[in-house]
Amino acid sequence: MKKLYGLIGYPLSHSFSKKYFAHKFQRERITDSTYELFEIDSIDQVEDLFSQPNLQGFNVTIPYKNKIMGFMDDFDHSAKKVGAVNVVKINHNGKKTGFNSDYYGFKNSLENWMPNMKGYRALILGTGGASKAVVTVLQDLSIPFLKISRDAAKGDLTYDELRTGPDVLQEHPLIINTTPLGMSPNIDAMPDVDFTKINEKFLLYDLIYNPAETRFMSEGRKMGARTKNGLEMLELQAEKSWEIWNS
Numbered sequence: 636m637k638k639l640y641g642l643i644g645y646p647l648s649h650s651f652s653k654k655y656f657a658h659k660f661q662r663e664r665i666t667d668s669t670y671e672l673f674e675i676d677s678i679d680q681v682e683d684l685f686s687q688p689n690l691q692g693f694n695v696t697i698p699y700k701n702k703i704m705g706f707m708d709d710f711d712h713s714a715k716k717v718g719a720v721n722v723v724k725i726n727h728n729g730k731k732t733g734f735n736s737d738y739y740g741f742k743n744s745l746e747n748w749m750p751n752m753k754g755y756r757a758l759i760l761g762t763g764g765a766s767k768a769v770v771t772v773l774q775d776l777s778i779p780f781l782k783i784s785r786d787a788a789k790g791d792l793t794y795d796e797l798r799t800g801p802d803v804l805q806e807h808p809l810i811i812n813t814t815p816l817g818m819s820p821n822i823d824a825m826p827d828v829d830f831t832k833i834n835e836k837f838l839l840y841d842l843i844y845n846p847a848e849t850r851f852m853s854e855g856r857k858m859g860a861r862t863k864n865g866l867e868m869l870e871l872q873a874e875k876s877w878e879i880w881n882s
Contacts, residue, residue, distance in 0.1 A: 639689045640880065641671040643681060643703075644696035648820070651844065652694060655873055678702040685731070692724040692880045694873075697815060700764030707733040711879075719767040722876045734879050737768035740872030741842075745772065748863050749809075749838060752778055758797075758807040760826045761814035762789040765842055769813055781807065783826075794827040804832045810855075812841040817849035825850040835859035844869055
């Protein structure tokens with residue numbers, strides 16, 4: 636029986652993970668493992684997955700990075716630090732440990748893209764599970780930031796305040812989209828940012844990787860901004876997941 640790995644989330648139509656691991660298994664001649672998608676519309680359904688006798692671990696995506704934590708027996712320091720889980724490892728006696736490889740993926744991807752970060756200030760768009768690794772990375776890199784949310788209780792500013800208040804945008808040239816706005820198939824959606832104020836000093840990082848260029852990125856690029864999508868981050872965190880499962 637092959638070792639089973641996979642991804643839980645909802646929806647999973649956008650996921651690249653199964654194809655990525657299929658190519659990895661073929662490239663590295665790994666024949667004893669398989670990676671599947673487990674689209675569940677309620678976190679309680681993860682119990683059915685836990686009953687699989689050959690399950691070694693799985694990745695976690697939207698909207699379950701926080702909700703899965705209630706099913707863990709233990710947490711790695713990475714998950715404790717970020718406060719969210721995107722990798723679950725199951726050992727031989729069924730113990731379930733939560734990890735966070737988003738931190739590793741985002742940090743390394745950001746450092747590859749902008750090796751000189753001195754003097755930058757950032758805006759984080761969104762306050763969901765995906766934002767937590769970004770917050771932790773920026774804290775560790777000593778990059779000041781503000782969180783932007785539709786909910787005034789969750790962020791430092793709302794989108795309305797960002798548009799109508801003092802010119803915060805100009806003081807924060809690194810803008811990171813952690814929301815799903817613009818993800819395929821809803822490619823016309825984007826965060827409510829005033830792109831008329833964007834110029835060539837801005838850097839726009841979108842955690843979305845499908846499409847390769849979101850509307851958020853496209854509108855920024857038209858104004859001269861540098862842009863980057865989340866594909867490298869995802870590849871780095873996928874490899875980190877494999878390392879976790881096999882350590």
